[in-house]
Amino acid sequence: MAITTTTHLNFRGEARAALEFYRSVFGGHLTVVAYRDFGMPGDLPDADRVVFGQVTADNGFTIMAYDVPGPGPAAVPAVATSREHGMTLTGERFFVCVRGETADEVSALWDGLADGAEIIERFGPSPWTPGFGMLTDRFGVTWILDVAVAHSH
Numbered sequence: 001m002a003i004t005t006t007t008h009l010n011f012r013g014e015a016r017a018a019l020e021f022y023r024s025v026f027g028g029h030l031t032v033v034a035y036r037d038f039g040m041p042g043d044l045p046d047a048d049r050v051v052f053g054q055v056t057a058d059n060g061f062t063i064m065a066y067d068v069p070g071p072g073p074a075a076v077p078a079v080a081t082s083r084e085h086g087m088t089l090t091g092e093r094f095f096v097c098v099r100g101e102t103a104d105e106v107s108a109l110w111d112g113l114a115d116g117a118e119i120i121e122r123f124g125p126s127p128w129t130p131g132f133g134m135l136t137d138r139f140g141v142t143w144i145l146d147v148a149v150a151h152s153h
Contacts, residue, residue: 009064012068024112026055035047083134086127099148100147109145120136129148
């Protein structure tokens with residue numbers, strides 16, 4: 001039995017822009033279905049918002065996103081994430097971690113995600129991996145990018 005997990009991000013009107021940005025960084029195929037495609041009348045405010053969105057790339061990257069319907073309150077801003085003395089301090093409930101095999105491939109992804117981001121810890125060598133970095137992207141999602149380390153057993 002094989003099990004996979006896919007991060008599913010919830011937005012309030014920014015899902016399409018976020019998915020297009022992630023496709024520009026990670027490559028792959030973008031699928032976007034709007035509420036109108038599921039029969040919502042086109043004159044309603046949510047009709048053009050995303051009911052199902054996904055980016056799937058050949059390198060294994062997959063992310064999903066949609067727009068929460070209705071005018072509800074925006075997400076409560078989390079306490080800013082910071083790194084101090086090798087520890088991550090945060091009020092956020094989750095991070096998205098992207099792990100690659102080489103510092104070069106992960107660094108290229110970092111450069112893409114860093115556009116418009118708040119840098120928490122710059123990507124570079126760390127005591128446990130040849131590459132580690134942390135940022136909060138322009139859509140408020142916090143990412144950890146690192147390089148996989150082969151462990152001998």
